[in-house]
Each structure stands twice: as structure tokens, then as C-alpha cells.
Amino acid sequence: MRILIRSCSVIVSMFFRFAGHGVDERTLITVLGKSHPEKRKSFRKATPHFFKEDERSFERWDDHRIKLLKQEFMRFKNAVVLWAMHPWERDARLMKESLTEGPDSYNVLIEVACTRSSEELLGARRAYHSLFDHSIEEEVASHVHDPERKLLVALVSAYRYEGSNLKEDIAKSEAKILLNAIKSSEKKTQDEEVIRILATRSKPHLKAVYKDYQEISGSTLDEDLKCDLRLQETVQCLCTPERYFSQVLDLALRTDSDKSTKKALTRVIVTRADVDVKEIDEEFNKLYGVPLSKKIEDTANGNYKDFLLTLIAKGD
Amino acid sequence: MASLVVPHHFSATEDAETLRKACQGWGTHEKPIIKVLGHRNAAQRKQIRQAYEDLYQEDLVKRLESELSGDFEKAVYRWILDPADRDAVLANVALKKSSPDYHVIIEISCVHSPEELLEVRKAYRLRYKRSLEEDVAAHTTGDIRKLLVGLVSAYRYEGEEINAGLANSEAVVLHKAIKDKALNHEEVIRILSTRSKAQLRATFNHYRDDQGTSITKNLLAERPDDFSVALRTTIRCLNDPKKYFEKVLRNAIKKVGTDEDALTRVIVTRAEKDLKEIKEEYYKRNSVSLDIAVAKDTSGHHEAFLLTLLGKEE
Numbered sequence: 001m002r003i004l005i006r007s008c009s010v011i012v013s014m015f016f017r018f019a020g021h022g023v024d025e026r027t028l029i030t031v032l033g034k035s036h037p038e039k040r041k042s043f044r045k046a047t048p049h050f051f052k053e054d055e056r057s058f059e060r061w062d063d064h065r066i067k068l069l070k071q072e073f074m075r076f077k078n079a080v081v082l083w084a085m086h087p088w089e090r091d092a093r094l095m096k097e098s099l100t101e102g103p104d105s106y107n108v109l110i111e112v113a114c115t116r117s118s119e120e121l122l123g124a125r126r127a128y129h130s131l132f133d134h135s136i137e138e139e140v141a142s143h144v145h146d147p148e149r150k151l152l153v154a155l156v157s158a159y160r161y162e163g164s165n166l167k168e169d170i171a172k173s174e175a176k177i178l179l180n181a182i183k184s185s186e187k188k189t190q191d192e193e194v195i196r197i198l199a200t201r202s203k204p205h206l207k208a209v210y211k212d213y214q215e216i217s218g219s220t221l222d223e224d225l226k227c228d229l230r231l232q233e234t235v236q237c238l239c240t241p242e243r244y245f246s247q248v249l250d251l252a253l254r255t256d257s258d259k260s261t262k263k264a265l266t267r268v269i270v271t272r273a274d275v276d277v278k279e280i281d282e283e284f285n286k287l288y289g290v291p292l293s294k295k296i297e298d299t300a301n302g303n304y305k306d307f308l309l310t311l312i313a314k315g316d
Numbered sequence: 317m318a319s320l321v322v323p324h325h326f327s328a329t330e331d332a333e334t335l336r337k338a339c340q341g342w343g344t345h346e347k348p349i350i351k352v353l354g355h356r357n358a359a360q361r362k363q364i365r366q367a368y369e370d371l372y373q374e375d376l377v378k379r380l381e382s383e384l385s386g387d388f389e390k391a392v393y394r395w396i397l398d399p400a401d402r403d404a405v406l407a408n409v410a411l412k413k414s415s416p417d418y419h420v421i422i423e424i425s426c427v428h429s430p431e432e433l434l435e436v437r438k439a440y441r442l443r444y445k446r447s448l449e450e451d452v453a454a455h456t457t458g459d460i461r462k463l464l465v466g467l468v469s470a471y472r473y474e475g476e477e478i479n480a481g482l483a484n485s486e487a488v489v490l491h492k493a494i495k496d497k498a499l500n501h502e503e504v505i506r507i508l509s510t511r512s513k514a515q516l517r518a519t520f521n522h523y524r525d526d527q528g529t530s531i532t533k534n535l536l537a538e539r540p541d542d543f544s545v546a547l548r549t550t551i552r553c554l555n556d557p558k559k560y561f562e563k564v565l566r567n568a569i570k571k572v573g574t575d576e577d578a579l580t581r582v583i584v585t586r587a588e589k590d591l592k593e594i595k596e597e598y599y600k601r602n603s604v605s606l607d608i609a610v611a612k613d614t615s616g617h618h619e620a621f622l623l624t625l626l627g628k629e630e
Contacts, residue, residue, distance in 0.1 A: 125471045129474070138510035138512070149506075150462075150502075153510070157470065200465070202447070
């Protein structure tokens with residue numbers, strides 16, 4: 001009986017970890033797979049949120065739980081498929097999904113448009129033509145409404161200069177322009193100059209603007225853009241990407257986050273593994289006091305967890 | 317079709333030597349320059365520049381710049397560059413003017429294929445260490461800026477598929493936008509700068525079917541401001557570039573004193589593309605051949621060079 005109860009609680013705790021990220025396949029196989037019918041019945045009785053007592057005397061799976069379970073089983077498959085994909089197709093599909101899901105997912109559009117190199121973004125635009133028979137700017141322009149449309153169309157259309165050549169005096173004057181725009185009460189996402197600067201200038205130039213802004217204003221550009229989420233995300237992605245990704249990952253790793261926030265874990269690790277996952281790991285540690293890899297070790301489960309950790313360690 | 321006439325036999329080294337000889341000694345001999353360069357396509361010109369560099373350790377372009385002058389020099393300089401580089405230079409010159417030449421920017425972004433426009437953007441970044449859209453945005457304001465930055469940043473889908481329902485609904489949007497006194501620029505700019513060319517042509521056709529007149533005629537009637545002029549240029553470039561260029565040439569020649577710049581620009585940029593058809597269009601419209609009109613209105617080496625590009629036999 002004791003063994004029964006103990007392995008019951010193992011299964012229960014393992015199931016509870018499903019609330020998180022991925023599925024502990026090993027434990028499912030060794031514990032649940034080996035269990036006798038009576039053990040499984042006790043398990044069903046002991047987990048009222050998974051199984052409800054039906055009027056006809058059997059414990060019935062809760063439908064919603066099955067759906068959630070399915071999502072958790074799919075995390076590993078989604079990560080593998082995304083990882084094997086050509087980066088161009090990957091980004092094109094991410095952008096399409098973001099458009100389909102609506103305004104709550106537009107941060108992904110901004111993320112792709114602002115954290116990729118000019119050539120990578122171009123490649124994504126090409127892949128978009130092949131996959132969806134339209135240009136990305138066409139679809140963004142027709143699906144997104146103001147006030148965000150102008151900014152998003154401009155960001156996905158950019159082909160930024162990538163060299164280090166920049167003019168200090170222009171960076172200073174553009175920092176002032178941004179400060180004035182932020183001080184004024186006008187809606188900032190509509191501000192022509194803000195969009196022009198953020199959507200056309202090169203990243204080194206913008207990083208200089210970011211620095212100059214901090215000197216003349218006292219606070220950072222993204223802090224001052226708190227009330228304008230899209231602009232804030234844009235600035236963070238362009239000027240402080242490692243911090244941005246760390247924050248996204250932190251939210252994704254919380255157990256109470258919603259479905260699309262959690263998806264970010266797969267997205268960020270897969271898309272940054274070849275780029276700057278090491279730097280993100282360091283920034284994550286700086287911000288939250290624990291290395292990213294440890295946080296994933298503690299929060300994620302099974303093959304999904306192992307896969308993510310492998311991608312992170314790859315850079316070593 | 318191209319109007320450029322290119323010989324069967326070609327030797328980059330021979331040409332480089334001919335050009336060198338033409339630049340040496342007192343003064344410059346323009347005739348051999350015209351004879352060689354005026355009969356070489358982009359790939360050949362590139363090889364000649366390379367051969368010249370190998371033989372004489374000097375940049376042929378710089379040499380010609382210093383030896384030649386006036387409209388002839390401008391024409392040869394533009395001609396000898398790679399097409400994408402040339403357009404980058406034309407765009408930059410257009411923007412730097414105290415009153416920017418919007419139509420040049422519109423021409424470059426709307427007449428080219430998406431891949432060609434991309435090459436121009438790459439060449440621009442290489443030459444000027446800034447992106448084209450960055451400079452367009454910094455030199456323009458308001459609605460013109462929105463339109464031009466949109467056009468220059470576009471990477472249109474290239475397929476021939478069209479959605480008839482969409483063409484219909486967007487034709488209505490355009491019609492409303494033109495009719496309303498508060499012209500909804502946003503929607504017009506969105507449609508013109510993002511849709512594929514095939515889709516846009518379908519939209520313009522729907523417009524004409526519904527309204528009885530073409531969209532450009534209606535734009536002209538409603539409001540003659542800068543932005544509407546830019547819209548008209550955009551639509552004409554997207555819809556029928558050859559007709560558009562014919563008109564540019566016609567206006568350039570008609571003008572008292574002739575707009576040399578525009579004349580040179582069209583002939584140099586289209587000689588390897590569709591200048592032959594533009595010539596036919598010109599003849600249809602004006603009952604006089606383009607060659608004769610150009611000869612009447614230009615002179616000297618500049619005239620000789622332009623006529624060579626137009627396909628004149630020796």
C-alpha cells in the first residue's frame with residue numbers, strides 16, 4: 001500500500017510539472033507505464049483536477065487537461081521542427097503566425113524585424129514570398145491597424161546599413177528629437193521622426209543615440225517609453241537585445257504564464273542558439289541571479305528540457 | 317528590347333588600350349571613347365574597367381572624369397558605372413538637390429524588379445555608408461516621405477496571381493481617397509507601396525472600368541499638389557513604364573533649352589533594357605523619331621554619345 005501511495009505521489013508531482021514546460025517522458029514510462037490497474041485507479045482518484053467523478057461511476061479525463069497535456073507533449077516536437085528549419089523559413093513562419101494571432105503577438109514581429117541582421121531579415125522576406133505568395137509588408141500593412149501599422153511596416157521593410165561608420169553629431173541631435181517627442185503629449189507611435197529614426201538608422205548608430213539619450217535625459221530610452229509598449233520593445237530589441245531576450249525568457253519560464261508567453265522559450269532558444277545565447281545566459285544571470293541553463297534545468301522537463309540545454313551548451 | 321548595339325567580337329584589353337590612347341596627349345579624343353563605350357553592355361564595361369586597372373594601375377572612371385567635361389562627361393560617367401551603382405548615384409544626386417527630385421526616386425523604386433531594387437539598395441549602402449531609406453527619410457517630410465520611404469523599402473511579391481475581389485475593393489479605396497477632401501494618404505500609400513505589380517495593375521484596371529477614366533486623370537483633376545504629382549508618377553511607373561519614359565523624354569525635349577539631365581538619365585538607364593520600345597512609343601506619340609529629336613536638341617559629343625546608345629549605325 002505504501003509503495004502504491006508513494007508512486008502515486010510521484011506520478012502526481014510529475015503530472016503537476018506538466019503545468020510547466022514539456023513532459024518527463026522517463027518517469028511516465030517507468031512509473032505510469034509499469035503501473036497496475038489499481039494503481040492507476042488510485043491515481044485517477046487522487047487527482048481531481050485531471051479526472052472528474054462521472055455520474056456513471058468512472059473517473060473521467062477533464063477535456064481541457066487533455067488539451068493542455070497535448071501542448072506539453074508537442075513542445076519537444078515544435079522545438080525540433082523549428083530548429084531543423086532554414087532560418088529564413090523559420091522567421092517567415094514566425095512573422096506569419098504573429099500576424100494571424102493578432103495584436104498580442106506583434107512583439108514577435110518586432111523581435112524578428114529588429115534582432116536579425118539585414119541579410120537575415122531579407123532572407124525571411126524572400127521565404128515569405130515563397131511560403132505565402134505575398135510580401136510581408138503587404139500583409140502587415142493590410143492586417144495591422146494604426147497606431148501600430150506605420151511602425152511595423154517600416155520595421156519589416158528595413159535594410160539597415162551594417163557598418164560601424166556613424167556621425168556622432170547626428171546621433172546627438174536625434175537623441176534630442178526623441179527626447180522632445182517623448183516629452184510632448186502627442187501619441188508617440190504616430191510621430192514621424194521617431195519612426196524614421198528607429199526604422200531606418202543603423203544599429204550602431206541607434207546604440208549611440210541610446211547612450212546620448214541617457215546622458216541628456218537621465219533615464220534610459222526604453223524606460224521613458226514605458227507607456228508605449230511597441231516602441232519600448234523596438235528600442236530594446238535594437239539597442240539592448242540580450243536584456244530583452246532575458247526578460248522574455250524569464251516570463252516564459254514562469255508556471256503561471258499563458259500559452260503564447262511560454263512559447264517564447266522555444267522560440268528564443270532556437271533562434272538565438274547560433275547567435276548570442278551565451279551572452280543572453282550571462283545577462284539572464286545578471287538580472288535574475290541564476291544562470292539561464294539552471295533555470296531551465298529546474299523548470300522544464302524531459303526531452304524538451306534536454307534539447308534546450310543542448311542548444312544552449314552548443315556554443316561552448 | 318535594348319537599343320544598344322554590341323559587336324560580336326570583344327576584347328577588354330584592346331578596349332582598355334584604345335581608351336588609354338584616347339586620353340593621352342593633348343586633349344582627349346572623344347570619338348574612340350564613344351565608339352568603344354557606346355557599344356558595350358554592362359558586363360563588358362565591367363571587364364574593360366578591370367582590364368584598364370590591371371594594365372595601367374588606374375581607375376578608368378576617375379580618369380574619364382578628369383579628362384571629360386560637361387554633359388558629355390556626366391553621360392559617360394553614368395553609363396560606365398554598374399547599373400545598380402548608377403541608380404544609387406542618381407538617387408543620391410536627386411536627394412541632395414535643394415529641392416529633391418522625387419520622381420527620380422520614384423522611377424528607381426517602381427520601374428525596377430524587386431531584385432534589381434535590392435541591388436540598388438546594396439550599392440547605395442556600399443557607396444554612401446548609409447541605407448537608401450535612411451537618406452530618403454532624412455531629406456523628405458510629411459506625406460512625400462511616407463510615400464517614398466515605403467516605395468524604396470518595398471520588396472514586392474513577384475508572382476502573376478491576382479485577387480480580383482481585392483483589386484475591386486482597393487480600387488474603391490483609392491477612388492474614395494481621391495474624392496474625399498481629406499485625402500486618406502495612409503491607405504493610398506499602403507496599397508501603392510506594398511502590393512505586387514500584377515495586383516496593382518488589376519486594381520488600376522478595375523478603377524478605370526468603374527470610373528470611366530484612368531486613376532491618374534482623376535488625380536490630376538482633383539488636386540494639383542506635390543503629393544498628388546508624386547502619386548501620379550508612382551502609378552504611371554508601376555502601370556506602364558515605357559509610356560512613362562516616353563513622356564519624360566517628350567517633356568525634356570519640349571522644354572526651352574532641353575532638360576539634358578532627364579534626357580541623359582532616361583537614355584543611359586534604359587539603353588540596355590527597353591529603349592527600343594520607348595523609341596517606338598515616342599514615334600507613335602510624336603510622329604518624329606527620337607533620334608531626330610535628340611539630334612535637334614543636343615550637340616557635340618553629348619549628342620553623338622546619346623545617338624550611339626540609341627542604336628545609330630556608324
